[in-house]
Amino acid sequence: MGMDLWQYIVDLFDHWAAFMTGGIPVAILAIWERWRGRNVSFRFYVVVFLVFGFVAASFQTWREENKARLLAEQTSTSSKYNANRWEPLSADETLALRSEFRSLPKEKLSVLCAFAGCTDLADSIFTVVNDLSWTGFFEGGYMTDGGIRQGIEIWSYSTKRTSREVVLNSIERATKGRLKISSHEWEGNPSPEITDNINLVIGRVR
Numbered sequence: 001m002g003m004d005l006w007q008y009i010v011d012l013f014d015h016w017a018a019f020m021t022g023g024i025p026v027a028i029l030a031i032w033e034r035w036r037g038r039n040v041s042f043r044f045y046v047v048v049f050l051v052f053g054f055v056a057a058s059f060q061t062w063r064e065e066n067k068a069r070l071l072a073e074q075t076s077t078s079s080k081y082n083a084n085r086w087e088p089l090s091a092d093e094t095l096a097l098r099s100e101f102r103s104l105p106k107e108k109l110s111v112l113c114a115f116a117g118c119t120d121l122a123d124s125i126f127t128v129v130n131d132l133s134w135t136g137f138f139e140g141g142y143m144t145d146g147g148i149r150q151g152i153e154i155w156s157y158s159t160k161r162t163s164r165e166v167v168l169n170s171i172e173r174a175t176k177g178r179l180k181i182s183s184h185e186w187e188g189n190p191s192p193e194i195t196d197n198i199n200l201v202i203g204r205v206r
Contacts (some may be wrong), residue, residue, distance in 0.1 A: 005075035007205065012041045012160065084205055086121035086150070089175070097128050107163055109198045110136040114148055118202040121179075125171070142201065149203040152181045156198045164198050171200075 075135045083129050089097060113122035156164040168181045181200075190197075 006083075016080040016149075018138070040143070046181045058131065085117040086202060086205055088120040088124035092130060093175050093178075094124065095154060096127070098173060100170035100174050101128060101132050101167075104166060106132070106134045107167065107198055108135040108196045109167060109200060110139055112142045114139075114141045114198055115204070121187055122202050136198070150206060151203055152179060153201045154181050154198065155184045155186060155201060157186050157188075157195055159195050160198055161185065161188070167198060167200075 111122045111126040111129065113119055122138065126136075128135060130138075154164055154168050164183060164185075168183055172177055173179060
């Protein structure tokens with residue numbers, strides 16, 4: 001049983017008592033007055049309506065228990081769902097990040113998000129980037145050797161090492177440390193068209 005047995009019994013009694021002290025006694029008297037003299041005793045009507053009240057109370061108790069159980073399951077599912085999603089930037093965080101980025105030289109900053117749980121955060125960050133006319137893209141997919149990793153990473157070549165760290169620190173300050181970002185560097189000699197790339201990669205929450 002979804003709820004504690006004792007609580008179920010208490011609720012059942014409460015509903016049954018409510019039926020018995022409501023309009024049912026009046027209905028018993030009215031029907032008995034109408035059918036009096038037809039060889040049906042008053043006790044029969046009392047028994048019938050007591051049974052009816054018990055059945056109705058049982059149904060009402062079950063319906064409320066089932067409703068509470070479904071609500072609890074929905075709440076649990078919602079909590080699990082939200083726990084696996086990155087929250088978007090709040091209004092204050094958006095203003096703070098806009099202020100941070102506005103004081104910097106324009107960069108080629110792309111925001112990469114490859115699963116549903118990061119879209120809200122990725123979109124809110126890229127909106128700030130795009131509004132300030134920074135170059136870069138919102139990418140809905142990317143390839144890594146180990147699949148989608150946990151946390152948020154920022155990548156660039158060594159040519160943009162300083163800028164990468166500045167962007168990282170700006171985001172962490174704007175979110176007051178809510179977002180923690182790990183810094184990484186691509187190896188090799190990049191071609192001219194990608195040497196200035198900075199990628200913010202948003203992975204799994206956990």
